[in-house]
Amino acid sequence: MSSERRKPYPFDRLEPKWQTIWDETRAFHAPNPGEEKFDPAQPKFYVLDMFPYPSGAGLHVGHPEGYTATDIIARYKRLLGFNVLHPMGWDAFGLPAEQYAIKTGQHPVVTTRENVAKFKTQLKRIGFSYDWEREINTTDPGYYKWTQWIFLQIYNSWFNPETKRAEPISTYRGGDPDDVRLAYVAQVRVNWCPELGTVLANEEVIDGKSEVGGFPVVRRPMRQWMLRITAFADRLLDELEGLDWPDSIKALQRNWIGRSEGADVDFAVAQATIRVFTTRPDTLYGATYMVLAPENPIVDQITTENQREAVANYRTQVASKSDLERTDLAKEKTGVFTGAFAINPVNDERIPIWIADYVLMGYGTGAIMGVPAHDARDLEFARKFNLPIRLVVQAPADQESLGFVGLGVAINSPLLDGLPSPKAKQKITDWLEEHGVGARSINYKLRDWLFSRQRYWGEPFPVIWRDGKHEALPESELPLEPPALEDFKPTGTGEPPLAKAKDWIRYSENATRETNTMPQWAGSCWYYLRFCDPQNDKRFVGEEPERYWMGGDNDEARMTNDEGMTKPESPAASSFVIPHSSLRAKPGGVDLYIGGVEHAVLHLLYARFWHKVLFDLGHVSKPEPFQRLVNQGMILGEDGRKMSKRWGNVIDPLDVIEIYGADAFRCYEMFMGPLEQMKPWSMKGVEGVSRFLARVWRLIMEENQAGEWVLSAAVQDIELTKAQQKITHATVKKVTADIESLSFNTAISQMMIFVNAFTTAPAVPVLAMRTLLVLLNPFAPHITSELWERLNLGGDITAQRWPEYDERFLVEDEIEIVVQVNGKLRDKMTVALNATEAELEAAALANQKVQNAIAGKPVRKVVVVPKKLVNIVTA
């Protein structure tokens, strides 16, 4: 051997070999309905990864964590006979790609092509079983043609509040349809990022900085394209219920949508009526002042002459503050009296009207009633400006009523006294409605989606402007490709780079093209649909493939057995049980979607929104796109810190594969710990898993005199011993159940136990190896394919059926029983399986250690759990 490290088994030769074979035989191609080799008798399973941005840095070990999990599921499901859709593609439009292009001074078309090639090579080297014939790229005209087409569907729709559905704009019977379109243009205070030269959605701004790059973001009014996602707020909220998603993600989405129920209340002022929103109408009697947002236009109308200057100064001061400064909680409350008064409708009290920046124009009505006794912010404000404070809610006995913000009992409120808060809310709201001075009301934190960007690398809007009005580009003109620009950098002024392409802009004599582009999320809002039918040039997805892969109506073909894995006692009963599957086809959508938690309120909310529009318009068969969602946990560096260039702790998958092979890499990623948990990388851990695979190899292969690997003489066609029989069936049972529950770490543990048990055996039964190889195949596809071939077991391992187990082989004649005294372990006894409870009790009481522990005390009770334990309770 040379200085090169000796490989524990020849993964460096066999892994590329099998990858080539899989490519050449189209081993993982999933035929669509109607296609050759499509088997309609089999149920479908759609298992999807969140497709990556092909960044210049290539893969890091975080990417393949989720990808390996989905690949194991895909391979496992195929072995169970499912038609498995397991695709991969590239989310290549958007800021990261464009920033990279600018940084490297290359055109994004070039960098994207290179980055995609790099990612693809890396993914292939890990041996993922993607159906590469379905590969898609959001920047291909053949793809974004349909992104633009879907935009037009949205543009040509409105949300009918009666039906609570999106409907074609032609059904709108009101005035100007442009007022109700789901895609509209509005002058809004946007998040403008000077550094990136573009506006950003609320979801893309974190702590006043851009999510991409971390650059400062300022507020600035601009005319922009918006998508009316708020119309779907209730459905986006309600339909979360039925989804099999982590509670934490559901909570994040609920939080982001931020639904609040309450009431609008009208306060009369001299010149007008001011409406406030409150979630606590039951505290109306406690309103001792009113506060308007400084930007509220009504301020101009009501401000009195001698307060005019102070108000103007305050408004100027507020306008100059950044969002970050304004929302700084630590700062003191500020505000100015307008000189005006409002009348509280419930008691005709005259209360002063203030303006203060703790009231936001963008939420509710931009006006609040100040109830200092029962709101922390109002209390702080009232104390600072010496405004009156009136208790109107009695707190529970052990708590102070002043500053109590929970639910209590109404006091000092003539109409409501003695009522618990929820009842009081109802009563006062009814009263407000009866008197025409208020109504039930619901508000959301969710804002409409700011959908345009002043960047080059995105889908151009299929929209033209004529006489100051927008109109849709005819479908026949899709895809609308962006102009080929030499200089595609942001202009910095807010004018999109596309505006530089004078010829491109000019659509006709009197019409010009829209020059904004769509945000990076557009392509990822529907890519999972395109995977169903990626080459279709007539539709965004064919109806039949969409129904098959995204539908949920193939119940009759489902592989389920609700009896689960429990077995009847009688060996005469059917021996083989197909395990209960938590991964079975559930009604509708992608059956399993794995990706990072960072998309909780971005991609996952946007995609649900688009999907619902498409559903309402009859283009897709189910209302939700992703039935089951799992987030993989972040992988930290060996030092326990987040991987980053800064710490020099980034692990490159290819470096690991070079030394230990792709199978070891895959297995280690899964062996580290629970999929959803954050966990640190450990090269030593990879080595351990690599040793395990090498033991599997040497169980079947041995080196001859010439240093060649040949089939081991120990492998023989012999019967399994009883113990081997048992561990084999136990392993099938555990590995199957663990894959179903995505507990890949313990599945691998069980296979290690299995291999350890056979390592010492004088002869290795080929039958046991056969079972092991199939079980291990989803985890380590290369080594198992090679060993399957070497053992000459017939066919390709990917065409085998998943092994079944027989509960009968798991039971023993004798079992070990735990004996406790007062819940403490004292001894273990081996007893016959069929020992009666009375026999168990007698045996336990006769036990010497038990007698010692009892020490003559009277026995009060004996608990017998058959096949498990005996617990003796003394006085």
Add this chain to the structure above:
RNA sequence: GCCGAUGUGGCGAAAUGGCAGACGCAACGGACUUAAAAUCCGUUGGGCUUAAACGGCCCGUGCCGGUUCGAGUCCGGCCAUCGGCACCA
């Protein structure tokens, strides 16, 4: 402040309310080897007892309480760490 998640050996972690620490890493001891690597076998939560071994005993899953014959697991209350939201009325 609100919402969510997590606390178990030296480390990654296992444990349908029933033997805490499976499996792996690290460490230590042994076999093989001229030697090393690789491989194989063994030990390994803490403490007490014992000359030593065997054996025996006590303690131990963030903290305090509760339910139970029995709690890492269920319930109540705290603490800590991480993530999200945050003047949202």
